[in-house]
Amino acid sequence: MPQPAESAPATVLSKPTPIRTAAFGLGRLRRASRTERREWLLALILLTPALVMLGLFVAYPFVRGIWLGLLDSVVGREGQFVGLQNYAKLWNDSIFRRTAQNTFIYTGCATFLKLTLGMLVALMLNNLVGFKRILRASMLLPWIVPTVLSTLAWKWMLDPTFSIVNWILYQVGFIRLRVDWLGGPVMAMGSVILVNVWRGTPFFAITLLAGLQTISPDVYEAASIDGANAWQRFWKVTWPLLMPVTMVVVLFSVIQTFADFQLVYILTGGGPANSTHLFATYAYQIGVATGKLGEGAAASLAMFPVLFMVVLFQLWYIRRGEGGKGGA
Amino acid sequence: MAAVAGARWKRWVFLYLPLGAFVVVTLFPFYYMAVTSIRPDQEMYIPWNRPNFAPFWTLRPTLEHFALLFRETLFVRWLLNTLMISTLSTVIALFCGLLAAYALARLRFPMGGTLGSGIFVTYLVPQTLLFIPLGEVIRNFHLGDTPWALILTYPTFLIPFCTWLLMGYFRTIPRELEECAQIDGATRVQAMVRIIFPVAMPGILSAGIFAFTHAWNEFIYALVFLSSAQNKTIPVGVVSELVRGDTFFWGPLMAGALLGSVPVAFIYSFFVEQYVSAMTGAVKG
Numbered sequence: 001m002p003q004p005a006e007s008a009p010a011t012v013l014s015k016p017t018p019i020r021t022a023a024f025g026l027g028r029l030r031r032a033s034r035t036e037r038r039e040w041l042l043a044l045i046l047l048t049p050a051l052v053m054l055g056l057f058v059a060y061p062f063v064r065g066i067w068l069g070l071l072d073s074v075v076g077r078e079g080q081f082v083g084l085q086n087y088a089k090l091w092n093d094s095i096f097r098r099t100a101q102n103t104f105i106y107t108g109c110a111t112f113l114k115l116t117l118g119m120l121v122a123l124m125l126n127n128l129v130g131f132k133r134i135l136r137a138s139m140l141l142p143w144i145v146p147t148v149l150s151t152l153a154w155k156w157m158l159d160p161t162f163s164i165v166n167w168i169l170y171q172v173g174f175i176r177l178r179v180d181w182l183g184g185p186v187m188a189m190g191s192v193i194l195v196n197v198w199r200g201t202p203f204f205a206i207t208l209l210a211g212l213q214t215i216s217p218d219v220y221e222a223a224s225i226d227g228a229n230a231w232q233r234f235w236k237v238t239w240p241l242l243m244p245v246t247m248v249v250v251l252f253s254v255i256q257t258f259a260d261f262q263l264v265y266i267l268t269g270g271g272p273a274n275s276t277h278l279f280a281t282y283a284y285q286i287g288v289a290t291g292k293l294g295e296g297a298a299a300s301l302a303m304f305p306v307l308f309m310v311v312l313f314q315l316w317y318i319r320r321g322e323g324g325k326g327g328a
Numbered sequence: 329m330a331a332v333a334g335a336r337w338k339r340w341v342f343l344y345l346p347l348g349a350f351v352v353v354t355l356f357p358f359y360y361m362a363v364t365s366i367r368p369d370q371e372m373y374i375p376w377n378r379p380n381f382a383p384f385w386t387l388r389p390t391l392e393h394f395a396l397l398f399r400e401t402l403f404v405r406w407l408l409n410t411l412m413i414s415t416l417s418t419v420i421a422l423f424c425g426l427l428a429a430y431a432l433a434r435l436r437f438p439m440g441g442t443l444g445s446g447i448f449v450t451y452l453v454p455q456t457l458l459f460i461p462l463g464e465v466i467r468n469f470h471l472g473d474t475p476w477a478l479i480l481t482y483p484t485f486l487i488p489f490c491t492w493l494l495m496g497y498f499r500t501i502p503r504e505l506e507e508c509a510q511i512d513g514a515t516r517v518q519a520m521v522r523i524i525f526p527v528a529m530p531g532i533l534s535a536g537i538f539a540f541t542h543a544w545n546e547f548i549y550a551l552v553f554l555s556s557a558q559n560k561t562i563p564v565g566v567v568s569e570l571v572r573g574d575t576f577f578w579g580p581l582m583a584g585a586l587l588g589s590v591p592v593a594f595i596y597s598f599f600v601e602q603y604v605s606a607m608t609g610a611v612k613g
Contacts, residue, residue, distance in 0.1 A: 039435050043437040046430055046435075047443065049424040050447065051443075053483050057462065057465070061458045062453075065460065068464065121347070121350055138351060141354065141593065142357075144541055146589065146592070147545060149566065150589070152567070153582065157360060166376050167377075170376070170377065198357075206607065207607065259454030259455075262563075283459075288552055296460045300458075307452070307453075310452075314452070315448070
């Protein structure tokens, strides 16, 4: 089990441990079944608030959602059971197919770029001597600030007429004519990915940095003595040792990116001509904007198989790590 | 490690310059947000390819956008709503998470492992998977368009995180600590409340900061569950009231974006270390 917090455990362990500790091995051995039952009862009481909240607002809506996906409900009218008709409709909907394709492209490209950039930044920060704290703190701003608000700033920066990004690129000499960042399907998708990478890279960088800091410098020294160059040291030492952290960060990010809503909702609204919809924005358009609740629920549940597989994989990976000593 | 001997230029080319560029790109949108928020309209709407386009600064700063924000929108109301909703949902999440984490980390009982995994799985359920049926549930509970719609639903994505983080934290606290208290005559619950929770304070703080920023950032539930203007949160209020059809009121929008970002950024700046340890802790859990 890796440490949950870098700074925290030290303060905990430094609490003076009283002398009586030794008396305790015995007490623990004689665990009467009555104590066991009381422990079970206490656990039940302690878990109740969390389980009630999660049951009411996660498990129950989930079941409701599956049921709703099988009805033809529209806002203000009770739905009739229509079987898998909503799903069949989506399957034949060219926009939905485009949406599915977009979501995979968006998730794949953005995650790859975030990992690459995040890793580079983490490695650089790890080699930096001063300024580490201030850099780390300021770097996380895109992650702290509400995505909707920072995406608004990006929308303004990419405005077709008043784009400062165009101005900068023009001044530097990269472009001669204006670039319509959000105007065409391909550019719009690219822009959405770009903003996602901007927002998500700090998370990768900081988490990977935390992972890097747990790798002992001795390992590198040994590798250097054996004649490994920087490239080899990265792929043969850093990458494998960092794998458990990388894996979890990537899986987290895949889930977040796959189910993303705000960024596309603000930046393109799914447009131009429905070319940048993700599952969530399309589900919103069907279910909330047009009020076809049944179809909308089906569209968002379409994410479920992929998310489910990622979660299963993650659980499996964590379990495997626990089996084989702490994962690291 | 990168620069073994001397090679000062190497450090510049491979370290300082790329890092500097990265930080500039990272922070530029916020700078631009701030500049736009004080730029007068007649200066703002100059096409980028005109010679007098001066994007990086303004010579005639104005507060008209902020004035509009406060006079003609319910921004203060949104700010208070967001503050209240984030605070209350964080408190609820911490309460539930703390108790659950203690049970899962410290007590032995049948199904403990399964419940732990179950909570972990809900941690991974994105809001966008459930917003439509959850909207129905909210309506059935007669919570639609009230702050309670968010105060009660935000904990669903905060509790799993808090639980997970605090579980990891509790495991680092030596068992002897509470066992001693019990020997001294305290009950298990007393030992938990008086001994373990205070010791876990840094972890609770971390979880709280992280949860608060998450609640502050939430968008889709607020967008779907609230309808009247005076109930909205900042992200939803700014977007829905300052964008009319295809018209974006960029000045007030950026002013609102800036003011909506400052409180979280401010709180965050005081607790960077806690935030980072929560973030990395949550991942490593």
